[in-house]
Amino acid sequence: MQIIPLPAFRDNYIWLLRDGSRAAVVDPGDAAPVLAYLAAEGLTLDAILITHHHADHIGGVAELLAHASVPVHGPARENIPGMTHPVSEGDAVTVLGKTFRVLDIPGHTGGHVGYYGAPVLFCGDTLFAAGCGRIFEGTPAQLFASLEKLAALPGDTQVYCTHEYTLSNLAFAAAVEPDNAAVSERIALSQKLRGNNTPTVPFRLAGERNSNPFLRTRETAVIRQAEIRAGQALETPVEVFAALREWKNGF
Ligand SMILES: [Zn+2]
Structure with missing residues (x-):
């Protein structure tokens, strides 16, 4: 199975899975790039996966369904027009012969889900490279x-x-930890990729704890910076996380 990025809007990726003549898409916020790719490659759409209800993730579903009546898997706790298969933690979804486990990962939205089928994770707007999504409906915890x-x-x-x-996440990471060599190295690597118009996604999870400040809330340097920004002592990793997220919102 191949996984192809279809750029959409300003900075979205619609992920298209393909195997033989069949395809599936994750979070089609816009139908146009999906339909264009399917036509150009002679592929048939088999399934749609949705991580959460934001328009830039579901905006193309109705038009895709007008072209092909396919299963739409999405978060059971959210209202997704066209959804045929509501899923939540522990469910399994098989797409193009590959099985994904559903993970409940709320916070960005109330019912956000992810799909994990080793070694692939589709996590929507929850974990980003060197960053994380904004908290729109959930809590910092x-x-x-x-x-x-x-x-x-x-x-x-x-x-x-x-x-x-x-790159913007890494600029924030560097503000939090100016002396973190893993952050500087990742900035250099990511600038090179973006300079060649190459996506920095997907990325390998292994390095994430070294350069993503939101996964480094137990590091002394990160706690200190978060406390300075918050203007108070922060007692728990969740408090540090909340202070970082607040800081990033205005960064
Ligand atoms: Zn979103």
């Missing part, structure tokens, strides 16, 4: 727990998030 759940997956996991936010 929820998003923190969701990120820790994802970070506990095997190190060889390939993370397919849905935005190309890596």
